[in-house]
Amino acid sequence: MSAVSDRRHIHLGLWLTYLSAAGWTAPDSRAEEVNGLEPYAEIARLAEDAKLDAVIRGDGVASHVLKADGPYAGSLELLTLLAALSARTSRIGLIGTASTTFSEPFTLARQFATIDHLSGGRAGWNIVTSSDGERNYGYETIPDQDERYARADEFLEVVERLWASWQPDAVRVDRATRTFVDPARVQAIDHDGAHFRVAGPLNVARSPQGRPVLIQAGSSERGRRFAAEHAEVIFTAQRELADGVAFAADLRDRVAAAGRDPGTTRILPGLGLYLAETETEALELYERELEVIDYDAARERLEKLLGGVDLSDVALDDRVPDDRWPDTAALARRQSRPQIFIDLSVRHGYTLRRVLQAVVAGFGHGRFVGTPEQAADRIVQWADAGAADGFVIFPSGGWQTIRLLAEQVVPILRERGRFREEYEGSTLRDHFGLPPVPAAVAPTLRRTAP
Template identity: 45%
Template sequence: MSSQPTRQLHLNAFIYPAGHHEAAWRHPLTQPERVFDADYYQQIAKTAEAAKFDGIFFADGPALRSEARYNAAGRLEPIALLSSVAAATDRIGLIATASTTYYEPYNLARLFSTLDFLSQGRAGWNIVTTSSEAAAENFGLPAHPDPSIRYERAREFVDATVRLWDSWEDDAVVLDRDAGLYADTDKIHRAEFVGKHLQVRGPFNAPRSPQGHPVLVQAGASNDGRAFAAQYAEAIFTAHQTLDHAQAFYADIRSRAKALGRNPDHVKILPGISPFIADTERGARELEQEFNELTVPAYGLFQLRGITQVDLSEIDLDASVPEDIFGDAGDVTDNKRSRKQVVAGIVAREKPTVRQLLHRLAGARGHRVVAGTPEQIADTIEEWFTSGAADGFNVMPPYYPGGLEVFTDTVVPLLRERGIFRTEYTGTTLREHLGLPRPASQFAGDRVGSHAS
């Protein structure tokens, strides 16, 4: 084996309660009765930590987005849940999704700062603007804001939140018992953020957390999402079906980040991969087929409408999907709705029937599904990692908890043999796992006019 390269693969476990396949809860390998139990998620996190994964990740949204008639719908609130997971683990990163549309900066800053303290520096915030129209009604609003407005607010939200986290300089806490001095208030600053959508005075009511501030993660790949990610994201979760599309996205984001004066190496790009794994390729494909046969077409059509705004319910399940029905999806560089573009690409390349398309999307909602042996899964990961398509992956097991265990037991050892994945943690924080610097407070050295009063 050649000497270990400097660049190392990053792996997160993307936790979707029963598994990422939409019919996972019906399969005997899963445990849907446990999806509201803390120890279930602690077990999954411990599996990921034992394999030296960078982190675990929870998606979330402030509405019941799935059709509960046909799936194990509903979610525990991820920041509170990850506080429980933090108590049961030592090193694994803890990434929660929270919406800039339906939170306010001060309360969200407190939640993530607290998680970072409780976990001793393992928190990450997956920044979303929320795509669910149903969310607005849960917050007494007449309508869900348009994407451009949501991203305007999101930029202000992140700016305000980071200013709050930065408002205490690193050495603001003095702890001088003899002098009776707890903190140097000249080093505690008001945020004084005033924007079009948000105003936050500050200062924050806690010192800087162990990482300076939690890792900023983003998951949108639309044009608005790419611009936002290039400006703010330290890790990007994305969905791609083909190597060339992933390479184009990877190059685009790094170019945008560099143009904004950022170090592109400090933006980690992590596509999703949902692996069905067996000793033989045939066995893996049979396992995938087992799950597909448990799908309910009505649920698949509901999900398809949710991610593409395209309704195929009037078309026979065994008829071909009309290609022109996705005609406004755009291409890899001109996409208004990134997931719709992924689905349009599947239809253009594979010419599926409606049923076949529903099965293609059942595995991971547009993320790449791979069925094969551990060697084949490792080959795919290595190819994308070494050919300018990814810095790592969000591993999306089709079923939990066993799907992650199979991956860590069979694929991870192969990645280590190839010298591209760690054998031990070399740091203690999520930033250290990802090779990201600890940010300095933007107020450091500022002593005029902005300190707390």
Template identity: 40%
Template sequence: MTTHRYMHLALVIGDAGFHQAAWRQPDSGVERLSELSLFQQLAQRAERACIDSLFVADVLGSDRTNHASWPTNQLEPLTLLSALAAVTRQIGLIATLSTTYTPAYTLARQVLSLDHLSGGRAGVNVVTSRGGQQLYGLEQLPPHEQRYQRAAESLEVARQLWDGWAPDAILGDREHGRYADPSRIHETAFRGEQVSVHGALPAPRSPQGRPLVVQAGTSEAGRDLAARHADIVFTMQSDAERAADFYRDLKQRAVAQGRRAQDLRVLQGVTPFAAASARQAEALQHALAELTDHRQALQRLSSLLNGIDLTGQALDRPLPAALVQQARQAPPSTAASEMLALIDRQASLGEVAQRLVASRGHWTPVGSHDDIADQLQARFDAGHTDGYVILPAELGASLDGLLDQVIPRLQQRQVLRGQYRGNTLREHLDLPLPAWQPPFQGKQS
């Protein structure tokens, strides 16, 4: 553990960029979205920049309407990251999995396998999903509370399974033919309201103790889940004051769970536009805005805001109060909450739709390389975040500006590490090796 506080970074990969229109640029690489070579090059560039981890987001299910204007989610996260583990040496690998559809034992085994294959670099971003149920034989999505209860039970089961093998379980005694000591391999016996598992994994404990757990929900249930189980919280907070409030709240909840505040990393999502000058950065942003399919943008916004009818609404005016009230009738997602906050500040309909397709509500600083470095450092130094999940708008100029100019500036200031100081994801994040806890024997509810 280092005493110096370093900013932590994760880079989201998996598509042609976070902006809905990024793929339309001539050099977007959209033709290669199903090719390993594209992501291999991105991973190796990120590793040269000493970014802590790669992060693959995922949405289960395929919406044909979205594909009309936006290629996304083509490759399954664990498969992609397993391939990238073979062509990288140190960068962390975080995959998104849904506890609503993935059995707890399967989740625990798959993530632990990636962790071993990568030498202790794996993490899992746990989501509860907002759709896709019919792909898994369900007519209806389970209620919100039930999905979060299942997530909490799945994570507890995963922790127990990951600790099933004691650190000294493997004997490796060739002479006497004893590979492992069965008394040091403990079965999990868990029976909850949503999850029941009895048994053990066939693989030993992780090189980093346990794979890291990431959680991204901002609801009360999501925050409680993160405070109890997460090593990293990925948050969407475009406003600095709201980001600071969220940061303090998560740290306090972690302490209330008996944890140390510094053992939970809160990383804020950011989609930066960085160039040699502020004018050039604004031109990058404007070029993507010009390529945006506004009809599709309004459809996405309508879907996000409880299906409100935006037909005939003026793009240069705020939404009428009646439509805003209708949008608030359904429990909002994190992205919807960010859009509603923008609406409350009297942003025009066109501005809100453009923000959705550009960053989906994440913070979007625009400026010179020095400007962006200053802004990222300011929120970090102010204690609003432990670092950032970088969601590049596109894979060309704006990502180049970040990797080749902004990150070196932060490293020169000693805000970011200039080299890895270990081989595991926990070491990159300055998180302690978790103490081994044998699985609880008995029923839990």
């Protein structure tokens, strides 16, 4: 199926969660089911019925077992969950987050190729470099941004060559000649680089999309450079419209400078929604979320994010003095997210309490509290301003928000001609309107051909 794309159409991915910091304590939250398949299958079904592009979720390898981690403690490993969901869905894209820092390219290439096969071409990889979890992988300190992204660049080179190591017609299943695979159409990659030595070829046949859709999350200077080189879809946190417009313009320039077509790059900021039938009810939903904030735990989280800055002497209703904030370019773990919190204080005058509220409710992503109609306005406004080709929606208001998104926001967007009536193709690549992956583009095939 060729890539079909109406550029006025907005792309929507739905975060695969249903429990929020406050919402999980409600009697009907289904918090007990968090480690079962059913709630996720239901979210995916609602999203698929609404014809959303994909379900997506972050994932990490750090250990979250504190009381303050609440519903985020001990969550399921995402690629395994997506493999299960491939059997419970038929159209929607399945985007998994996986780290280039704490995995091996051969393993990850196999896992994503397998999900792409099982789902009939609906897999996407949200590429992250991890900002935590090093002590679970034998490191005493996290490798710094430059080191992580140098490994990520080489990681991408290896996985792309592995996915291209099978030509599309390599699997013959020719009973007469007893030829299952044509070995001439499968080629080793013999990669020998600074971080990896991988012989290949991949031991999973070329998958329906050729390779999964490459999504990227990391918006620091180094992360943007990586996105420009590799990403087809860019997932980012942007709170203010003007910042979103500037980010999107910068990324499109960088994609063009890297020799790629910015017209086939999709930019999706995250957007946390608290939806209700009336504005007042939506506000109540959001305020319940704020009421349960443990400000000591939130302050600790922010301090760690800032590389260990001590904010214990700052009163919650004061602003953090500007000179207390660190230079984010020097932070080893994350850079773009701490900058968002610093901007809230320095540029927008937030007190420490309000900064901490932004940390807990949505971790710095954009947030919208209101009715489905108003949410549709907000989504269209950002798309029309050039800040977004779509959004990754966090159902911050839980099940009610998921249902109102699927049953009201999406139909409103559709009425306005801004959302697909039906799925127009079968693959995630089709949903995003991305061009197909050409066959056998592996650099090794060109290099080693006789």
